[in-house]
Amino acid sequence: MKDIVFSGVQPTRNLHIGNYIGALKQWAHIQQQHHCYFCIVDEHAITVPQDPKLLRERILTVAAVYLAAGIDPKRSILFIQSEVPQHTELGWLMMTVAKMGELERMTQYKDKSKKGGTVGAGVGLFGYPVLMAADILLYDTTIVPVGEDQLQHVELTRVLARRFNEKFGETFVVPQPLIQKIGARIMSLQKPDAKMSKSDESEMASIFLTDDNDTIRKKIMRAVTDSTTGVTFDPEKKPAVSNLMTIYHHMTGQTMKEIETAYEGKGYGDFKKGLAEAIITHMGPVRDKIEHYLSDPTSLNKILDSGRDKAAAVAEAKMKVVRERMGLGR
Numbered sequence: 001m002k003d004i005v006f007s008g009v010q011p012t013r014n015l016h017i018g019n020y021i022g023a024l025k026q027w028a029h030i031q032q033q034h035h036c037y038f039c040i041v042d043e044h045a046i047t048v049p050q051d052p053k054l055l056r057e058r059i060l061t062v063a064a065v066y067l068a069a070g071i072d073p074k075r076s077i078l079f080i081q082s083e084v085p086q087h088t089e090l091g092w093l094m095m096t097v098a099k100m101g102e103l104e105r106m107t108q109y110k111d112k113s114k115k116g117g118t119v120g121a122g123v124g125l126f127g128y129p130v131l132m133a134a135d136i137l138l139y140d141t142t143i144v145p146v147g148e149d150q151l152q153h154v155e156l157t158r159v160l161a162r163r164f165n166e167k168f169g170e171t172f173v174v175p176q177p178l179i180q181k182i183g184a185r186i187m188s189l190q191k192p193d194a195k196m197s198k199s200d201e202s203e204m205a206s207i208f209l210t211d212d213n214d215t216i217r218k219k220i221m222r223a224v225t226d227s228t229t230g231v232t233f234d235p236e237k238k239p240a241v242s243n244l245m246t247i248y249h250h251m252t253g254q255t256m257k258e259i260e261t262a263y264e265g266k267g268y269g270d271f272k273k274g275l276a277e278a279i280i281t282h283m284g285p286v287r288d289k290i291e292h293y294l295s296d297p298t299s300l301n302k303i304l305d306s307g308r309d310k311a312a313a314v315a316e317a318k319m320k321v322v323r324e325r326m327g328l329g330r
């Protein structure tokens with residue numbers, strides 16, 4: 001039987017190679033066998049301040065990124081969250097099922113609200129995982145492929161689905177997270193103990209999908225390494241080099257053993273040169289395709305229109321059941 005897959009990316013700032021390896025690359029693979037929904041989660045993006053004009057531009061860019069990463073609109077449903085209002089509707093209903101304590105434990109909320117303190121943090125930022133649960137539950141999703149940082153949110157989704165089912169009768173499928181073994185958490189090129197993040201202030205910390213070849217070379221050559229020499233995979237003792245090797249593995253398909261053998265007796269300089277070229281070879285065509293899809297907004301809009309209509313039909317059928325089970329309306 002086919003699984004139903006749902007995942008999404010926020011159209012905030014530039015997407016980076018961590019998003020690509022942790023999420024997009026595995027989506028392209030998973031769509032070969034399963035029924036997939038890939039959403040541009042613009043309503044999640046506004047949980048932190050956004051420039052409206054830039055946000056609209058980024059939404060289309062993310063759609064182009066999905067296609068460039070190999071998402072096939074003939075196989076998968078690609079759509080924008082805010083164009084299917086059932087997401088916010090179910091998000092609200094699930095707010096009445098979630099508990100404050102559960103949301104207070106979410107590490108992403110704790111991190112994001114750290115700077116200004118929880119008193120000044122937006123209520124939307126606090127409730128964000130509940131909207132994510134709604135995204136997933138609307139489609140009877142069985143599998144949610146994400147990077148490690150989203151695992152806690154998928155686990156909350158499972159808790160909310162079970163609670164709802166117990167209270168109102170079997171309504172939602174309880175989904176499973178899908179996290180890959182290598183590459184679920186790509187780290188910053190400058191601070192190997194912090195994940196590569198869209199909100200990092202240093203441009204040098206991330207390889208963006210739009211970076212040109214020289215920028216990729218510069219960023220990799222300046223990436224921090226470990227104090228001990230040798231290209232060996234050991235995330236505990238050599239976190240920086242192991243992170244670079246993880247990227248290398250995803251760019252070339254080579255195993256860690258093969259990478260170690262190729263760079264045996266060589267220094268970090270040689271390894272970094274090889275890594276930069278491997279990134280350029282794999283990501284260069286993706287970057288060119290992003291430009292190609294963005295240059296044809298008519299086709300892009302057609303794909304998003306069709307995705308919206310297909311997603312909305314499924315979402316509305318689910319909402320009819322949910323409203324009735326909860327006793328809403330007439």
Ligand code: TYM
Nearest residue numbers: 007008009010018019022023041132146147184185186196
């Ligand atoms: P977002 O936009 O922060 O990230 C998109 C995807 O990229 C993964 N990711 C990473 N993977 C590996 N290494 C990294 N350094 C790295 N940084 C990000 C994320 O885990 C994610 O898979 N809340 C979600 C979006 C969302 C969603 C959903 C996802 C909303 N609704 C429903 C799945 C299902 C988010 O903010 O992702």
